[in-house]
Amino acid sequence: MSSKRKRKIPDEYDILTMKLTQKLKKEVGNDLAAFLLVGSVADGNYVKGDSDCDFFLVVKGDRDKQVDILQRIGEVKAEFESDPSFSTILDLNVFFEEDLTEEGVSASSIVNWVHIWTGQNGVLKIGDKNPFNKLKLTEEKIKRGARQMAMDYFFMMRDAFLNTSSERMPELAFYASDSAIGCAQALLFFLGERKFTRYSIPELFKEKVSIGVDPKIVTDARDFRLGAKIDNIKNYLEKCYDFSWSIVKYMLEKTD
Known part of the structure; x- marks a missing residue:
């Protein structure tokens, strides 16, 4: 039995994903554990013209460098938000690798278990492994x-x-x-x-x-x-x- 094909990603979402992935690789690639396309665009259930293009970015767990890394990510984000083609559709959530643990999620007000479920169903764009998959959901x-x-x-x-x-x-x-x-x-x-x-x-x-x-x-x-x-x-x-x-x-x- 053939599986249902996902809808083609519209050009504006596809271009944003490609350009943002390239820019993040260049500016902060060595400091990222993962970068994922998530949500309705990732699973093909978007509403063209209204759905955001959602991304999860996971920063590696070097606490000494996090301020610098966040500032560089912020500069990339600001660049894309200033572009009229992307300003209304970009939604970027940033997490820290060290928070993606049982204890971290339970104690955090930033990452919750629905985020974990969403991340596990995302499409990996940067990184070798999806860090959300290491957590067991119930x-x-x-x-x-x-x-x-x-x-x-x-x-x-x-x-x-x-x-x-x-x-x-x-x-x-x-x-x-x-x-x-x-x-x-x-x-x-x-x-x-x-x-x-x-x-x-x-x-x-x-x-x-x-x-x-x-x-x-x-x-x-x-x-x-x-x-x-x-x-x-x-x-x-x-x-x-x-x-x-x-x-x-x-x-x-x-x-x-």
Whole structure:
């Protein structure tokens, strides 16, 4: 039986991946344990024009050099973010090899077990081995990662509400939408779902989740990200906030 072929990566994602890989090899290659393409572009489930091109970069464990390495990575990142062709699609997450241990993941607020799962399903671009594969995943670990993931999205939205002027409503709506989608995604991970895309979340959420939240919120959030207009943004922000907090609260209450 033939396996399903992955979709061809669009040119803008393919060019970004190629150029960023080349630049990182040149500037920090000797200090990298791995560089991976991850997420929807890696697995072919992207939405062209909206999906980010996500990367995980793992720095080797030499603590004495990490400030210099991070600065050089930052310069590369800034160069690509200043390019209009890539500025809206590049998403680069940086991890340290020494943190990719059982103890490191459990103690860290930067890397969680959903990151580990994502890394294990990534495509290696720099490095001989995928460092995420050395860790053993369990359902309980992924649940812990999902809880952290939901809290991260919720607190990013809350910080945006605190630090962004109410005159910039479209920007606030973006953060609210991201939180609603991200928290819904985290809950699906928490409930054991794996085979879904960021943009199939609303349908799966409606089918699988029964915790007393309105699934229409995550549908509206996805549609907003795809260009739909919102008539009452203030009301929408409040609904996304309540929706996200309800998911965080549910998962915290289910903590053993």
